[in-house]
Amino acid sequence: MQPPPPRQVVVFRLLSIYFLSIALSPIVTNACQQEPASAFRTPSIPALKMTTKLLKPINQPLTEPQPGEWLDQQKESGQSFSQYLRIRPIVLTPRRNKLYVQPIGQFNPKQLEIIQLSSEYLSIYFSCPVEVLETKSEDGIPENAQRNHPTQGTHQLLTSYVLEKQLAPELPGDAFALIAFTSSDLWPGDGWNFVFGYASFRERVGVWSLSRFGNPARDPESFRRCLERTCKLATHETGHMFSIKHCTRYSCNMQGSNSLQESDSQPIHLCPECHAKIVFATKADPVKRIDNLIRFSQEHGFNREIEFLKKAKEILKN
Numbered sequence: 587m588q589p590p591p592p593r594q595v596v597v598f599r600l601l602s603i604y605f606l607s608i609a610l611s612p613i614v615t616n617a618c619q620q621e622p623a624s625a626f627r628t629p630s631i632p633a634l635k636m637t638t639k640l641l642k643p644i645n646q647p648l649t650e651p652q653p654g655e656w657l658d659q660q661k662e663s664g665q666s667f668s669q670y671l672r673i674r675p676i677v678l679t680p681r682r683n684k685l686y687v688q689p690i691g692q693f694n695p696k697q698l699e700i701i702q703l704s705s706e707y708l709s710i711y712f713s714c715p716v717e718v719l720e721t722k723s724e725d726g727i728p729e730n731a732q733r734n735h736p737t738q739g740t741h742q743l744l745t746s747y748v749l750e751k752q753l754a755p756e757l758p759g760d761a762f763a764l765i766a767f768t769s770s771d772l773w774p775g776d777g778w779n780f781v782f783g784y785a786s787f788r789e790r791v792g793v794w795s796l797s798r799f800g801n802p803a804r805d806p807e808s809f810r811r812c813l814e815r816t817c818k819l820a821t822h823e824t825g826h827m828f829s830i831k832h833c834t835r836y837s838c839n840m841q842g843s844n845s846l847q848e849s850d851s852q853p854i855h856l857c858p859e860c861h862a863k864i865v866f867a868t869k870a871d872p873v874k875r876i877d878n879l880i881r882f883s884q885e886h887g888f889n890r891e892i893e894f895l896k897k898a899k900e901i902l903k904n
């Protein structure tokens with residue numbers, strides 16, 4: 587009943603188009619407050635289209651996919667900024683303008699740090715407040731919603747239980763989305779090995795697991811890699827919640843991915859088309875957003891992002 591690993595990851599990514607999720611931390615607090623979106627001077631749609639043209643030269647167009655990569659196996663047409671506007675995308679509103687992060691499980695101190703920092707990164711990336719809720723234990727989860735993987739022995743939680751029973755009833759009124767980060771691995775039901783994450787766009791809830799991103803307590807490089815993977819997954823999936831489809835034009839955080847290796851090869855920044863979508867959906871100040879991304883990247887070792895972000899800032903501020 588165990589599908590081969592490549593297919594499982596593919597299916598996860600397919601599902602991730604339709605479903606989403608996130609993370610959390612130890613205390614009830616506003617972890618990553620930014621100014622309200624209304625305080626930003628939002629670029630007009632013509633200005634965003636012009637910016638898209640100006641940013642193109644610093645972006646890397648995609649070439650033919652390698653065998654086994656996402657676009658080698660999936661037929662996707664992509665989504666330009668103009669196409670995005672035509673589908674009436676889901677955006678932040680004055681009433682629903684906040685992301686909530688719910689940690690579930692037992693985390694070591696380094697994992698809790700990963701959750702806090704990922705929440706800060708989400709706040710910067712989507713220019714909105716993120717609140718990390720008090721960590722929930724797995725104690726109340728019924729036996730039929732958890733298992734040990736039949737061959738790997740890994741402890742896993744059933745995604746539908748987390749989404750429907752733990753998150754959906756707790757969705758705050760001002761939430762754009764409520765996202766759980768779990769310490770345990772996840773599986774979505776019979777016939778599956780695992781998923782990295784799962785979400786329901788309709789319910790605006792999602793769950794992602796830290797369990798396959800390495801032990802951040804091992805050494806500084808393991809911490810950095812785990813943080814980058816967690817931030818990338820969280821922002822990619824939350825991007826889908828803003829109605830953004832997979833990117834097929836450029837090297838971009840919104841590219842689909844068939845494996846952790848393929849995901850690791852992709853950047854965490856957005857291409858010109860996806861950048862315009864996010865600025866439109868969140869009413870972000872693009873220069874302030876880039877400034878904050880540069881600061882975070884410098885502080886936490888996202889070194890391959892810094893040069894790109896600095897070039898983007900030069901273009902955006904003019």
Ligand SMILES: [Zn+2]
Pocket residue numbers: 599602603822823826832841842
């Ligand atoms: Zn995706």
Ligand SMILES: [Zn+2]
Pocket residue numbers: 833834836837838839840841856857858859860861
């Ligand atoms: Zn893109």
